[in-house]
Amino acid sequence: MSIAPRPAVHRRWLEPARIGAMSPLGGIVAYGLLGLWAAFVLFPLYWVVVTSLKLPVDVNTGPYFLPWVDFVPNLHAWRGLLVDDAGPTFRAYLNSIIIAFSSTVLCVLIGSMAAYALARIEYRPRLVSILIFVLALVGACVAVGVAGIDWRVATAVALALFVLLARALGRRFPGAVHNGDILFWIISQRILPPVVTIIPIYMMFQSVRLLDTHLALILAYTVVNLPIVVWLMYDFFTKIPIDLEESAQLDGASRFLIFFDIVLPLARPGLAATTLLVLILAWNEYVLALFLSTSRAQTMPILVAAMNAGEKGILWWTMSVVIIIMILPVILMALILQRFIARGVLLGAVKG
Amino acid sequence: MAVPQPAARPSRVEVTASLASAAPLARGEWLDRHARWLFIAPAVVMILIFSIFPLVASLLIAFSRVRLRAGTYSMTFVGFGNFEKQLVGSEQVHFLGQLTAFSPPAWVVVIAVAALLLWWLVGYARTQLTVIGLLGRLVTAAMLMALTLMLAATLLSGGQIGTLGVTLFYVFVGCAVQFLIGLGLALLCSQITRGRAFFRVVFFLPLMITPIGIGYIFRMMADTGKGPFATLWQWAGLGGFSWSADPWAARLIIVVADSWQWIPFIFVVLLAALESVPRDLVEAGEVDGASSWQIFREITWPEIAPVAATVMLIRVIEAFKLVDLPNIMTAGGPGTATESLTLHAFFAWRSLDLGQAAAVSYLLLFVTVVLCVSFFNLVVLRRRAAMAR
Amino acid sequence: MPSGRATSLTINRLNKYFGGNHVVKDLSLTVAPGEFLVLLGPSGCGKTTGLRMIAGLEAADSGEILLGDSDVTHVLPKYRDVAMVFQSYALYPHKTVAENIGFPLKVRGIDRATMERAVREAAAQVHMVDYLDRYPRQLSGGQRQRVALARAIIRRPAVFLMDEPLSNLDAKLRGYMRAELKHMQHALGVTTVYVTHDQVEAMTLAHRVAIMDHGVLQQIGTPREVYESPANLFVAGFMGAPPMNFVRGRIEQGRFVGPGVALPVAGEAGPRDAVLGFRPEDARVVAAGAGLFDATVFAAELTGDVTLVTLTLGEDTVAIKMPKEYEADFDSRVAVDFAPARGFLFDAASGARLPAHLVRAGAA
Known part of the structure; x- marks a missing residue:
């Protein structure tokens, strides 16, 4: 059988010059489009940097693009925010750092432990126990909300009822859920729009006087990011050869030692990437902070958002400075860790 | 059975032996014995307290009228009152939009969608019928039909869309645009040999930036008076045009800003997926004389489809939660033209109408869960199963 | 728990199911103190599962396992006083050779000086003293094998378990390591259970060979007995090349x-x-x-x-x-x-x- 060779028309443009290369036309199109997109990505960032160096008059009298050519760069906006008006900025910055870092550490620790447990230990909670738990929870909520019973009493009664009933009925109905179901349950928490849960959380923190504190935001951020950590780390842990853990087990190591001394160090790339991702999410989070912080625990996104409200309109130069100081640390870390994220982590987890 | 007697052991190892086995293993014994529960308990307890309990409480609030007083609150049960208000009552225009009589194109679309859904259900019922499968598909179909009817009665018949319609616009139009561009860029980037690392880093930048910042950046970009493209606008005779005053222009610029942030995410993941497609498969296709399109259609796409489906699921889930961009860029305006459901709930909460806020958020949750679970079961799982075969 | 002293190992009517799969059927055997017993069989015959039950990595569905006189059937692996060499060697990639060898002592809280001395002794036994600061990835297959051995011998367990420890080596090295293993087991006098599918390894190493097929023990005896007087067609066909x-x-x-x-x-x-x-x-x-x-x-x-x-x-x-x-x-x-x-x-x-x-x- 013979297949006719392709006609030689346009070969110079459409066929690669040598094996393994692109055709010249394809190369031009590919680099052209990618370059166009790179410009689309980079230009707004460039504009922010340039704007931060402008005086109000430079902004208001029309677009100027090139410092030293179009206009004289000036650190007026930087000085205004970091020196003259340093108090609120630094407080918000510090709040953001405390909250984002604490919640990230907590979240990655708790999430990795759960992910590891789900990857290596078999759980079989009974379906009927879960059902009883939900019923007890609903009962407690109704009792507190509608009947006005003290929440401590309601919680204690509900817990006692749950333990009693679960013990009594657990053996009768053997249906149980597996690790995969628990994993799915934890991951699926991410579907919940935060606005659904935030109102009761607000009331909860209000009743224990934790509103507008670091702790409230740390806990809230930890929970919303937990599904991501469990999801990503589970994938990493299942890829670690189980031989290593069994060997350590025979050598006499406890589960905790195995986890902290063998498993976590081996999952370091995944841990790094997950930490970065969670850190970015916590650092940039807006809605929860909007509900839970008013002044003392105000984070950077809230500070930035509040600049909208000025009477003079938005001070673009100041805004640009704030945006820059907010993204600098993240970009710095992302550049260091981008290889991890780009390749292994997301893909591995996404493949499912 | 005669077993050869072991020779005398070298004495130097004996020291080690006695020491090793004599040492106690008791440290942290209690911890180790309960490790099984200690490992998973923190995560589960956190989720129960801050996710499951609020979910239940929120449902309760959605069925109540809540009055906040200094430090405390009182709840009155009002049944479906809050939901009625949103769906058929005074808030209907806000939530669903301005419902008007169907125009001819609206009829066409409604009938077409109904026919499609019916065809899909019948096709399923004929092949592999299970009770749960049918129920799930019925819920999916009902949700799609309801959303179609809502859009037909508002958008297609000349009425304004409500916050539900706006949210759907952000989710479907936004995600579709992001997927197409993200996939296109990933395909281009996987073809080139030099500079891939550069593009990967550059395209990754927007993901790092706080959405609040992006909101402001794009307000600046879109400013027809002082923005970088002001000269261009003035030349086009649009110098006085304000994006935030026109509903569709405002929605569009929000989708553009959202895409600017999220296309990189899709790009990075799909590029990694493309790079992990086995080279020998593609090479076999090339040797067999397949065209680039055939190679993509027959080899590359089936390989990356599971990843693409999952990445879109993640994107859709997050898109339903969109709130920061509209709040910063337009504050939901003009009117309620760019208000997403989360923003709607937030505004209700800010006016201390907790029952309405909870009802709106539960409606959002309902739509999100039905659509996302449908997408997961009908698309993601199927793609993965196809790959696993 | 007896330790450092050669201990006998007794298995009584051991059974294991994976789902509906009966992978080990009524396995009974006794290993004398200091004996080198090889469990031989084709892949999937249940030999590795048997070994993992002795180690405690799999729970037995029925039957009992005795170490010396004590019943360890339901004892956690870490209390069994057994050491295992895995087919993959299971060296911790982020720890140096010294840290790998010393790990069993570290988890027991042995003081630093004693541990270092013990590590050097164990490393000397396997001729790896010069490599203590290296990481596993910097070692050849044979060297990794030695480190795994050193980690097993450092605590002088009652029983050594080895799961195809030579199968990842090339043919030449395998022959050399085989001789070394045999010599070391003889010198240490530790009761050893060794799993392999390679009948040459079984013949050369074992005091006695136990041949398994489809979860059933087919024959147990000295290599010569098994070779010269096979009990059935399977044993006859499995031994010899x-x-x-x-x-x-x-x-x-x-x-x-x-x-x-x-x-x-x-x-x-x-x-x-x-x-x-x-x-x-x-x-x-x-x-x-x-x-x-x-x-x-x-x-x-x-x-x-x-x-x-x-x-x-x-x-x-x-x-x-x-x-x-x-x-x-x-x-x-x-x-x-x-x-x-x-x-x-x-x-x-x-x-x-x-x-x-x-x-x-x-x-x-």
Whole structure:
């Protein structure tokens, strides 16, 4: 059988010059489009940097693009925010750092432990126990909300009822859920729009006087990011050869030692990437902070958002400075860790 | 059975032996014995307290009228009152939009969608019928039909869309645009040999930036008076045009800003997926004389489809939660033209109408869960199963 | 818990199911103190599962495991006083050689100085003292193997368990490490259970070999016993390279009758389908008509030290080792000869060895 060779028309443009290369036309199109997109990505960032160096008059009298050519760069906006008006900025910055870092550490620790447990230990909670738990929870909520019973009493009664009933009925109905179901349950928490849960959380923190504190935001951020950590780390842990853990087990190591001394160090790339991702999410989070912080625990996104409200309109130069100081640390870390994220982590987890 | 007697052991190892086995293993014994529960308990307890309990409480609030007083609150049960208000009552225009009589194109679309859904259900019922499968598909179909009817009665018949319609616009139009561009860029980037690392880093930048910042950046970009493209606008005779005053222009610029942030995410993941497609498969296709399109259609796409489906699921889930961009860029305006459901709930909460806020958020949750679970079961799982075969 | 002293290991009617799969069936065996026992069988025969149950990595569904006199069936692995060398070596990639070897002592909270001394001693035993600061990825396969061994011997466990420890090495290194393993086990005198699918390893290393198939223990005995007196067709066919030759036929009226074969049989064997087996090295190829039965030459291959002659006999083929000078034409007629005492008779249906043997023609 013979297949006719392709006609030689346009070969110079459409066929690669040598094996393994692109055709010249394809190369031009590919680099052209990618370059166009790179410009689309980079230009707004460039504009922010340039704007931060402008005086109000430079902004208001029309677009100027090139410092030293179009206009004289000036650190007026930087000085205004970091020196003259340093108090609120630094407080918000510090709040953001405390909250984002604490919640990230907590979240990655708790999430990795759960992910590891789900990857290596078999759980079989009974379906009927879960059902009883939900019923007890609903009962407690109704009792507190509608009947006005003290929440401590309601919680204690509900817990006692749950333990009693679960013990009594657990053996009768053997249906149980597996690790995969628990994993799915934890991951699926991410579907919940935060606005659904935030109102009761607000009331909860209000009743224990934790509103507008670091702790409230740390806990809230930890929970919303937990599904991501469990999801990503589970994938990493299942890829670690189980031989290593069994060997350590025979050598006499406890589960905790195995986890902290063998498993976590081996999952370091995944841990790094997950930490970065969670850190970015916590650092940039807006809605929860909007509900839970008013002044003392105000984070950077809230500070930035509040600049909208000025009477003079938005001070673009100041805004640009704030945006820059907010993204600098993240970009710095992302550049260091981008290889991890780009390749292994997301893909591995996404493949499912 | 005669077993050869072991020779005398070298004495130097004996020291080690006695020491090793004599040492106690008791440290942290209690911890180790309960490790099984200690490992998973923190995560589960956190989720129960801050996710499951609020979910239940929120449902309760959605069925109540809540009055906040200094430090405390009182709840009155009002049944479906809050939901009625949103769906058929005074808030209907806000939530669903301005419902008007169907125009001819609206009829066409409604009938077409109904026919499609019916065809899909019948096709399923004929092949592999299970009770749960049918129920799930019925819920999916009902949700799609309801959303179609809502859009037909508002958008297609000349009425304004409500916050539900706006949210759907952000989710479907936004995600579709992001997927197409993200996939296109990933395909281009996987073809080139030099500079891939550069593009990967550059395209990754927007993901790092706080959405609040992006909101402001794009307000600046879109400013027809002082923005970088002001000269261009003035030349086009649009110098006085304000994006935030026109509903569709405002929605569009929000989708553009959202895409600017999220296309990189899709790009990075799909590029990694493309790079992990086995080279020998593609090479076999090339040797067999397949065209680039055939190679993509027959080899590359089936390989990356599971990843693409999952990445879109993640994107859709997050898109339903969109709130920061509209709040910063337009504050939901003009009117309620760019208000997403989360923003709607937030505004209700800010006016201390907790029952309405909870009802709106539960409606959002309902739509999100039905659509996302449908997408997961009908698309993601199927793609993965196809790959696993 | 006894330790550092050779301990016996007893397994009683051990069973294991994976779902509906009965992977270990009623396994019973005793390992004497200081004995080197090899569990031999094809992959999937249950030998590794058996070993993992001894280690405590899998729970037994029924039966008991005794270390010395103490029942460890339900004891957690870390209290069993057993050490295991994994097929993958299971070295911790982020720890140095010294840290790897010292890990069992570290988890027991041994003080630093003692640990360092012990690590050096253990490393010296496996000739790895010069590599203590390296990481596993910087070592060759054989060196990793030594580190894994050192980590096992450092605590002088009651029992060594080894799961195909040599299978990841190349052929030459495997031969060398085999000899070293044998010497070390002899020197340390630790009770050892060693799992392998390689019958050469089993023959060379073991005091006794236990052969398993489909979860059932087929035969246990010294390598010589197992080789010279196989209990059934499976054992006969598994041991030896090339394996034992089989000729299918029937025993009738005191004769074994096969394709072109008719040999007198003595012993208690009623009429039945039977298999005649003989080892390639026990037989000779002789001129047609001069042997026990005639056959056709299929191929003759010079392997170096011997010439392997393959003959066809009806539908069966048999292989015979001849001196390297031997040559034969394709398709020529020859005869096979061996001492009748070197032939084994098996029941074709059950595979069990028959209490019967061949005799010289005319002697019946």
